[in-house]
Amino acid sequence: MTMTARIIRLDDAARAPLMRGVDLVADLATTAIGPAGRAVLAGRNHTGPAMMRGGHAISQExxxxxxxxxxxxxAMRQVAWRTSDAVGDGTCTAILIARGILREGxxxxxxxxxxxELEQALRAHGEAIASELRASSRPAVGYGELVDLAVRAAGGDTVIGTLAAEAHRRTGREGVVIVTEGQGAEDDLEVRPGLHFDEGWLSPHFATDAEAGTADLENPLILLHHGPIERLGPLLRVLEMMAEAGRSLLICAGGFGAEALGTLIVNKQRAGLKVVAVKAPGAGLWRMPMLEDIAAATGATVIADAFGTSLDRLRPAALGRAESVRVTRDGMTLIGGAGDPDTIALRRNAIRLDIERERHLSFDREQHRQRLARLSAGVAKLHVGGQSETVIRQRTARAAAASAAIRAxxxxxxxxGSAALLHAGRLARKSLPAGLAGRLVGRVFDAALGAPTExxxxxxxxxxxxxxxxxxxxxxxxxxxVERRVFVPGEMILDPAEVLIAALRTGVSAGTTLFGVGASVAECV
Known part of the structure; x- marks a missing residue:
């Protein structure tokens, strides 16, 4: 039996290397924080260097x-990830607060x-400071304040900040803005009205405009099928009724057999059938909720074995309706769905509850947000361009930070700005416990809250x-x-309260957990 040798360290011998690792990440975050912060250059073996500015990106390197x-x-990577996952920004602030709590603790x-005792007192006082931050916050007033907020979050980049603010303005409060790296030098803002999904037609033969590659259906009927459709026998009566009435049909299914797809194409080309077949959006467990979203928006019923429904027993009432549908190679957009407003409202509320319940998986939470956006306002895609891959990545990170600030x-x-942490700390001193514990907690927070500003x-x-x-x-x-180098009224420098509170809570949680380390055990490398 092979035994693995381990390194055992006690007391300061265990805490010293832990602190060196924390300092290493925090020193890099210090370099990047604020309007005058500089990028951290990350070299790569087989590609160009990356310019990092956010604490999350830096810690990963x-x-x-x-x-x-x-x-x-x-530990610092976890701090940055949790802060980014919660609010999308404030990662450098969280890292510096965590180091301050750990070192002074x-x-x-x-x-x-x-x-x-110290951990309990620090956590309680951290919540008191968070309460003071929330009490000092106020709602945003007007679009101009959001633009200023986005520009500051983008490191002073007026173009990026303004573009991010415009994307959020056009999608509304419950809309979703997706920031992606573009393919060229120009920025592009793409706002999708109505219910949009990234699933296009299954064959170019369905296009009504061959040159543009689009299939436009006016006042179509909509069939939603969870599983694959292998044959069209059960649908023949529906197709005949649709052709007689001169209606068009969108069939959205989990897949299509070669026979079914070929029959639809032949009937469109030879009989003039107005039909388009698309694959149902979503994969795995996400397919059913997305189909149910479309059903709520259009008044359709999802045909699925789980619901005891089948194509053999299909009735016209199970088909949804919309004012128009546009399908391209890359996606489909449904406009003017005929769904019941009360049903749609209930669906939105259910998705909001899903978002609140999903606290651990950022991917799942983002999927729910996109579902809510489709049923509420819309989805915007901000493609960030630049003259090189390095510039594109840098500008994309700024756009993501600007979008996160507006979302918060x-x-x-x-x-x-960051001085709000100092003001909240001053106001919260009244809640410090008496005696030695209160004095020590006050000193710890004086250092930790001042680290970002310093x-x-x-x-x-x-x-x-x-x-x-x-x-x-x-x-x-x-x-x-910082740019004008003068003291100014606080109203001239505004930050989202949620970002500062998330950074504070994450930093306090990590710092108080780590300063209790008394020994370490690690495998020999």
């Missing part, structure tokens, strides 16, 4: 050999307080410590404009 150091890197433990804006905006100022060549001290202690000073 850090790899070290020492197992203790590797644990610290992994380790110092506080030397004063004789137990790790459990409904939770309220707080004045002062780094932002230092990146601009300013005295970060002096500016942080004045913002923290002077109740008459709300914010500092």
């Amino acid at each position: 850090v790899e070290v050999d020492d197992p203790g150091c590797r644990a610290g890197v992994a 380790m110092t506080a433990l030397r004063a004789g307080i137990s790790p459990g 804006a409904p939770g309220g905006l707080v004045p002062g 780094a932002i100022m230092a990146n601009a060549g300013l005295d970060g410590r002096a500016i942080r001290h004045r913002l923290a202690e002077d109740a008459n000073v709300d914010g500092f404009d």
